Amino acid sequence: NAGVTQTPKFRILKIGQSMTLQCTQDMNHNYMYWYRQDPGMGLKLIYYSVGAGITDKGEVPNGYNVSRSTTEDFPLRLELAAPSQTSVYFCASSYWGSSIQETQYFGPGTRLLVL
């Protein structure tokens, strides 16, 4: 049981380049999330998904796109990288059922530097 995995671990992008951050979970969780963490700050929600084919915007969605074609995968797409997108990106998943107690399980993070 690998939990939540993310690739790559670290990436340097030039301004204007595009890339996809990969996220996979093997816990059969229905909900998946993408967060960004800027230095010295907490996590801010970019996008989330309540199930395959359904996504919605979080607090800071501009400059990003997501898709969810399967329960397991939730890739995050950066189309035109900007220095403001330099951050650490975390993917998370949870089972959202009838209880508020379910926690989110986080991947190890992807460190992105845009120069």
Place this chain on the structure above:
Amino acid sequence: AQKITQTQPGMFVQEKEAVTLDCTYDTSDPSYGLFWYKQPSSGEMIFLIYQGSYDQQNATEGRYSLNFQKARKSANLVISASQLGDSAMYFCAMREGTTTQGGSEKLVFGKGTKLTVNP
């Protein structure tokens, strides 16, 4: 208005002593959950403890306990017998509502407190 406030950017504690990390929250929803996560220097987010708004007792998980004061809207994390490995960032987070009440599936995080345990 911030929903989760952690007023201590940094805290220091001697090894083997107890330490309290503060967290206050803001919600008008009667049903909510509070979470604490640990983020060591390696970067991963580790779930520590959960407290529900209707829980009658304070949550405990090993050396971690949550001092839940509902009227004050505070959910402070207490770490007993601190260890060097406890040095990390600690984040408080809140989820509002339940699925049956149309609640939020999203967590809102505070800015965190950096804990340093001195030998």
